[in-house]
Amino acid sequence: MGFECVCGVRHIQILLLVICGMVEYSMLLSMRISIFLLNWETVSNYTLFDDPFRQAVRHYTTEQKMILINGWFVLAFAGALISGYLTVLVNLKYLLLGIIASITVLTYVIPVTVVNTNYDMILAVILFTGLVHGMKDPAIIAIIARWTPRTELGRCVSLVFSSPTLANIIVILLFSFLNESPSSWTSIFYLMGNSGILWCVSWYAFGSPNPNKCFYVSSKERAMLSKSIATSETNKKLNISWPAVFKSLPFYGVLISKVLTTWIFRIMLFSFFFQGYMFARGLKYSVKVFGTVILIMALIPAVQFLVGTIGDKVITHKKYPSRYVRKTFNSIALWGECVCCLLIGYTTPVTWDNAMYIMFCHLGCMEYPGCLCSFFDVDRKASGLLFGLVNFVALIPLAYLTNYSFPVLITADPLKFESNWKGKYEPIWLSGAFACFIANFFYIILATDETNPMVPMEENPQIDVKK
Structure with missing residues (x-):
């Protein structure tokens, strides 16, 4: 039996993609804003007192901090090309799941790497995170293409790509809270990593690469999408x-x-x-x-x-x-x-x-x-x-x-x-x-x-x- 309610299953997929962008971008911002705020001396900030993460980061030079802040841009272009090619070869559901799962693992790894290893190792982790980050958008575009009629593209694309802005709001407010809490700075990485795990579970349960492979889409909505979306059959080789x-x-x-x-x-x-x-x-x-x-x-x-x-x-x-x-x-x-x-x-x-x-x-x-x-x-x-x-x-x-x-x-x-x-x-x-x-x-x-x-x-x- 199909899923019948006011919103269609295609809207549920778009909602999952919006949350995906928010979670992924929040994880990326964790390291960036951590270094940015650690550069400030805040007298009332109990979080920074004797925090191992802070002590390690403050030993970096200004140039090293700048490189870490912007390091995830460096290899993003390579990730975009790799992901674009994979969108026509593999199941899009598992491609996006693998991308977010990888960034989630790297988010947990970053604070441990900062505290227990040297600068070169944390830089390598940041660069690899940027490579995986570059793979996200082509996968999301490919999924939107299979779920969204042309008469809904404008609002769906706009909504999905508003996720970095929403992530900025969440991370800034969260850091404002942690700035006055007794927790350590590393807690932001674990909070963001936990959100990544929750999204991966939700996507595995309810995400789908296209209407034909979705178990809870109604036959009426599937027929409408098949008629309104011009796409080649999924079991045929792409002829471009x-x-x-x-x-x-x-x-x-x-x-x-x-x-x-x-x-x-x-x-x-x-x-x-x-x-x-x-x-x-x-x-x-x-x-x-x-x-x-x-x-x-x-x-x-x-x-x-x-x-x-x-x-x-x-x-x-x-x-x-x-x-x-x-x-x-x-x-x-x-x-x-x-x-x-x-x-x-x-x-x-x-x-x-x-x-x-x-x-x-x-x-x-x-x-x-x-x-x-x-x-x-x-x-x-x-x-x-x-x-x-x-x-x-x-x-x-x-x-x-x-x-x-x-x-x-x-x-x-x-x-x-x-x-x-x-x-x-x-x-x-x-x-x-x-x-x-x-x-x-x-x-x-x-x-x-x-x-x-x-x-x-x-x-x-x-x-x-x-x-």
Whole structure:
């Protein structure tokens, strides 16, 4: 008997993927924020007193701490390529289960490694964690492709990729609690590791790679998904023409857009960067800055879901081809962010910078129903593979540029920090504006050829947009 309730089984799968992203990103943030906060001297912090983890980390140099904070970016590009290839070869349920289980084990291993081994060993663990982390997104994209009709892609993709923001909220609040508790810093790793185990059990019990292999989906929903999702049969070999893909102009439009927007969202939108920028402006670490960051994080998932829903409604009415809808959302997001970057780089009031940064973050929500949904416009079985290939290229710059762009290890002397970093922020904001403009320009120009793979296969090329 199928599962019958108000929500469909496909929505349960999406919920599991959202929780997956939250748990996985929370585990990654454990080491990152631990080192960041351990750099601060807090008189009332009982957690740090005689804590072995703290004592070990404080012996690292500033350069070593910076490398550990950003180390999980270094090999993520290789993980994306590996996972993309595996999405067409193995069972997606067990692929994602293996990825999260591996990160869970590594989360338990990190504090033990810090306390009992040397710096080189903990660096190796962090690098390997980054490799496994890079494998998650292609697997998730492939699962979404098999469960989500085209008229629900915008909201589902937006919701799933809001999980890092939700994870930021959870980890920051959790660290605020641990900061005043008698527990040791290592407890954050065990708490996050336990959440990883719980998710793995839930996914093993209720997760499924596609509707045909799900034991509790109703026959009605299975028939609806089979009819609305254009995908090759799971028992047939994927037949994708690589020469056609690499000759496809829309493919390069998506590739260029992804490379440049990865720089924006992974580097510039990270809350640590904004906090560092506020320090360079001479603003002390305060409730005002901290509250602003929390407010941004709390609202973004709701805005992403709302924007994705609007995009889905427009596509459902079939008045315009979906590629036009995606270009519109993409243009609003990237050109709006371009203007925000320019204003932040050339304005002086701190209040104005805060307002522009908030607008910058929320405009970015419109990119999810934009070019990110282009990966579902081919045979759905190939979506994870293409996403892994594109992410492989997009993540390479982060392996080399991250340490320059993340001045998160704040020194005790604000004047020294300002003298070291203030002059470097304007070029970073300008690079963000340039990246936004170029990314959208190439996506609009190149993603137009209806004979190429990266356009919706369900669409009728002869559709009259005026009707």
